[in-house]
Amino acid sequence: MLVDNITLLIKAGNGGNGAATFLRNGQTAKGGPDGGNGGNGGNIYFQGSTNTSDLKQFRFQKKIRATDGVSGKRKKLFGKNAHHITIYVPIGTRITDMDSGSVIEVTDTTTPFLLAHGGSGGRGNDEFKSSTNQTPMYAEKGTLGEEKKLLLELRLIADIGLIGLPNAGKSSLLAVLTNATPKIGNYPFTTLEPNIGMLGKHPIADIPGLIEGASRGRGLGIAFLKHIEKTKILVHCIDSADENPQKAYDIVHQEFQQYSASLLNKPEIILFTKTDLATQEAIKKNKEILQNKGKKVLTCSIYDQESLDLLKQALENLL
Template identity: 40%
Template sequence: MSRFVDRVKIDVVAGNGGHGCSSVHREKFKPLGGPDGGNGGHGGDVRLVVDPQVHTLLDFHFRPHARGTNGRPGEGGNRNGANGDELVLPVPDGTVVLDSRGQIVADMVGEGTEFIAAQGGRGGLGNAALASRARRAPGFALLGEPGEERELVLELKSVADVGLVGFPSAGKSSLVSVLSAAKPKIADYPFTTLTPNLGVVTAGSDVFTVADVPGLIPGASEGRGLGLEFLRHLERCAVLAHVVDCATLEPGRDPISDIDALEAELAAYKPALDADHSLGDLAHRPRIVVLNKVDIPEADELADLVEADIAERGWPVFRISAVAHKGLAELTFALAEMVREYRATQAKPVARRTVIRPKAVDQNEFTVVPDPAVEGGFIVRGARPERWIRQTQFDNDEAVGYLADRLNRLGVEDALVKNGAVPGASVTIGDVCFDWEPSTPTGEHVPLTGRGTDVRMERNDRVGAAERKVARAMRRQRADAESEDSLGWDGDLPDDDE
């Protein structure tokens, strides 16, 4: 048995970027081959695409985790790593994407609509791309960025022109079944319909869709009886049709009271897509009232009593019988006319075009704020500094020096000085915390040392290679002198005659 799922929570993880390669070209008779490490490939995106062949979110219910493919690392010989394959997830038309805070981030209406749910990580640069006049053979490469991770909620809101609302067992499913080719479940007990049913209706040359929304009860706008689950399917409907049961035997119910109760719920519900679709609140949508089950004599008499009162509100009233197929033609053409009027007020659809949105390359903005957890500490926030931190190999002194140069050129050091930072202050960028040392010279003025090293990263009390060589020679001389003294050797050669 098929299931209808219209709300799911998914976890999407884009692919990680591949690491750059640190390599030096080695070939016979070419001692100065230079760096030839390639760049890492970008991680694959996770993309949502509207597919007209998909009608439910059932696949995401069983497989809520989606992960993109990682980019391949770079290799020597200037070989760049391959980009990761993007993961395309088909979603039904009318899907709304919300973030973990409940804010709408995408409203996917129309075939082919796309949304990047998670951005793949950038690939790291190899040492060939990092070579400069100051660093002719860098002994490091940049790491690939991790892919974006997001927790999203997908909600399916039915895309229909007419929405049928009414109490349970009012005959909405029966009406959809006789107006269209849809075959919803029909039974003689309340809440038979638990999921919306869509039907395509033809009236002359007009074609429109009708949504059978599950029955509403007082308190639906507050979630009673799964009311919020049902009401959201009315957000996109341009016309609302009240289906009233004129043959109900429940005490305290009559067509007027049923309409008033549902109108109160519609007025209390605030559509999340109000600003996006310009349809306004549900209380201001065009109305039509359908008095159903008039094939029963008592129901027909009750319809005679209430028809005039409903007409005074300015709403068209139609008396039908879904079972006896009575009054359906007049209702169908009236709905087609209302839908036609609505469509005439909307802008004509424009053929979908490819939109190119180039990314800005001069985003130098960053902020320096005091660290509330560390006295005298600071936190640097910004897309570029945090990205550089993620790309740095902190076990490589030359890579750390390169990071210091980038931060200095960006103006982070000047900003720290202006904010009162002192030498040794704790500075946090991203997930890394370090002790700040001001006045770090840029890479162009730093004397080059061995590959993978940086003179600025060396501790002042560290003994250099030359000093260690001298110390070893002195220790050897001292050991020789001590051995001579112990043997009584005075250092003079004996005479031949002795």
């Protein structure tokens, strides 16, 4: 199961308290203040990683806490600073602070984001001695670490998105173009969650089929449209034997329009699939019907390597 949506509590470490102590030893019965400072609490950072592809790791761990700074001790001993924590999330994760509403998009593997600041260690009484007060009795307490409630949402970042009605052959195409092994079946809604494969260095996403009303929650498609929001190219798959390709095309486009018009502005290749199952006449007629869209129209069969090579070429050119 693709976990693409999760809430998470994070709590940075509290600062350690400063100590209020006085030097006492065999030679000194009434020494001056010697309380050390407390250590700082651990920060919590988020950083992108390519070693994780979804948010599964947080499914059962709903709270992450960094450790507290250690309190100061007598003999001016400073408490240790706590270790910082870095939480690795997939690239394409959007992190929303549910209280402030501020949003961070994780788009690379090199930028750490400080999400919860650890508390500062309190100063020990040694730091408070002055000419007017040589024996301060007080020390600072450490401050509290920040606590935040976060919403983590994952948008897969793919360069190419395969779209179309259910059963159009999207997953089959992903399987022959890439190393991915999606489930393929001769029935609608075989794909229940997005699959990703690599075409050379370009990720391709295969999403569940879209049907009329998807943007209002029918079928499965709408929840996954967000995964193709950021693709550079769409490949619109239509069965070559479809008796009404115009309708097949329009249904998917209408759902796009409802969801986000920006999807309509992406470069799109119209791809008639499964040519081995259709007659030449049907293919020719269908191509003509959609020729007027001003998009590149291609045909392919997963059993026709030449057609797949032409498709790859067209994709490379567009990227």
